[in-house]
Amino acid sequence: xxxxxxxPRGDAMHDHRKLGRxxxxxxxxxxxxxxxxxxxxxxxxxRHTLEEYIRTAERRxxxxxxxxxxxxxxxxxxxxxxxxHYSDDMFPPMDVGGEQVVLRPSLCPHHAVIYRSxxxxxxxxxxxxxxxxxxxxxxxSGVLGGLTRVRAIQLNDAHIFCTLEQVxxxxxxxxxxxxxxxxxxxxxxTRYRLSLPGPGGKYVxxxxxxxxxxxxxxxxxxxxGLPYEAAEGEAAFYGPKIDVQVTDGxxxxxxxxxxxxxxxxxxxxxxxxxxxxxxxxxxxxxxRSIIGSVERAVAHLIEQHGGAFPAWLAPTQxxxxxxxxxxxxxxxxxxxxxxxxxxxxxxxxxxRGTLGARIREGRLVPYQAVIGAKEAANDHVALxxxxxxxxxxxxxGDVLTHIGALINAHSTDLWDSSTS
Ligand SMILES: [Zn+2]
Numbered sequence: 001x002x003x004x005x006x007x008p009r010g011d012a013m014h015d016h017r018k019l020g021r022x023x024x025x026x027x028x029x030x031x032x033x034x035x036x037x038x039x040x041x042x043x044x045x046x047r048h049t050l051e052e053y054i055r056t057a058e059r060r061x062x063x064x065x066x067x068x069x070x071x072x073x074x075x076x077x078x079x080x081x082x083x084x085h086y087s088d089d090m091f092p093p094m095d096v097g098g099e100q101v102v103l104r105p106s107l108c109p110h111h112a113v114i115y116r117s118x119x120x121x122x123x124x125x126x127x128x129x130x131x132x133x134x135x136x137x138x139x140x141s142g143v144l145g146g147l148t149r150v151r152a153i154q155l156n157d158a159h160i161f162c163t164l165e166q167v168x169x170x171x172x173x174x175x176x177x178x179x180x181x182x183x184x185x186x187x188x189x190t191r192y193r194l195s196l197p198g199p200g201g202k203y204v205x206x207x208x209x210x211x212x213x214x215x216x217x218x219x220x221x222x223x224x225g226l227p228y229e230a231a232e233g234e235a236a237f238y239g240p241k242i243d244v245q246v247t248d249g250x251x252x253x254x255x256x257x258x259x260x261x262x263x264x265x266x267x268x269x270x271x272x273x274x275x276x277x278x279x280x281x282x283x284x285x286x287x288r289s290i291i292g293s294v295e296r297a298v299a300h301l302i303e304q305h306g307g308a309f310p311a312w313l314a315p316t317q318x319x320x321x322x323x324x325x326x327x328x329x330x331x332x333x334x335x336x337x338x339x340x341x342x343x344x345x346x347x348x349x350x351x352r353g354t355l356g357a358r359i360r361e362g363r364l365v366p367y368q369a370v371i372g373a374k375e376a377a378n379d380h381v382a383l384x385x386x387x388x389x390x391x392x393x394x395x396x397g398d399v400l401t402h403i404g405a406l407i408n409a410h411s412t413d414l415w416d417s418s419t420s
Contacts, residue, residue, distance in 0.1 A: 036151055090137075125283065213240050266284060316365050
């Protein structure tokens with residue numbers, strides 16, 4: 001077990017499956033099937049916020065988003081190599097009108113075809129194509145559980161089509177995006193791994209290609225100054241990768257983020273760009289994922305934070321606590337203002353018990369806004385923070401401005417006293 005396997009804040013181990021049900025984030029049902037969880041409104045709010053964070057970060061980093069279908073013809077995966085190297089993990093093909101279509105096991109082939117559908121000049125490179133898209137894995141029912149082993153996966157994926165000279169910079173930039181995302185999410189990586197091929201026939205054989213791509217990624221890691229370990233037998237079938245490993249509450253390690261260099265698929269799909277010399281050249285594909293699958297990322301976040309998500313990600317960001325019925329109209333007004341500002345707020349009124357009971361019930365909510373007679377008269381709130389801090393009553397407008405700024409900045413701080 002590694003040193004980071006313990007839970008943060010010394011809490012007892014969190015199991016995301018148990019917490020996911022208790023907190024009404026997600027669930028499964030035998031009628032829908034094993035490995036096919038559904039997301040309840042609070043879990044969907046977390047997921048939606050996470051997806052929007054990623055899309056925004058990608059747009060800022062020069063990525064453009066596409067949508068592609070979750071099905072493709074069998075031939076598509078024969079060309080990509082999935083059919084011969086990965087079919088054990090794929091659902092069997094479906095016969096439709098004399099053709100065989102497959103639930104896709106990855107987004108790469110679709111993106112390669114999208115790239116190929118238009119001609120590209122070297123001036124367009126690096127061309128960064130991103131998609132939060134569905135893919136499917138035929139996991140055996142015995143290994144399915146919660147959000148970590150699922151059959152339907154929403155992947156934060158992107159492919160950068162670039163020249164050989166651009167690969168290192170793009171891989172480096174992807175590592176920096178991962179660093180920033182982890183900071184916002186409050187995730188600490190366990191280790192960085194350089195994943196290399198191992199013995200056995202599951203890798204495409206092209207020794208020179210493997211050497212070149214491995215040298216590139218090694219150089220990126222060395223220059224990044226990040227400590228890493230090389231691991232044989234962990235590469236993708238088409239190329240080596242940098243994996244960012246995290247550890248769950250039970251000490252199990254898994255890959256969340258990844259950066260891969262691929263010479264294979266550009267070859268298979270006959271991709272090219274027109275160079276400055278007017279001739280056709282082969283681009284390199286960099287595959288990268290900032291948070292991996294949304295399912296695994298949320299599972300990890302639940303366990304890492306014990307359900308107490310960073311404020312920007314919390315399903316309910318602020319709970320309004322009117323002390324008595326007399327403050328109810330102020331409470332409704334505050335909740336309304338929150339909603340208008342894009343904050344997720346709810347009211348826990350006196351019908352839900354004593355103030356103490358309501359405070360305990362909302363213990364995972366980052367902000368609790370208590371309104372008594374005095375606060376109501378002045379348009380003030382007395383704010384309680386999830387970490388136990390209690391602030392003096394302040395004007396509602398000031399509180400909302402302050403919270404809004406922290407949330408927009410994706411801060412993991414609940415309150416920044418220096419600016420209040
Ligand atoms: Zn890919």
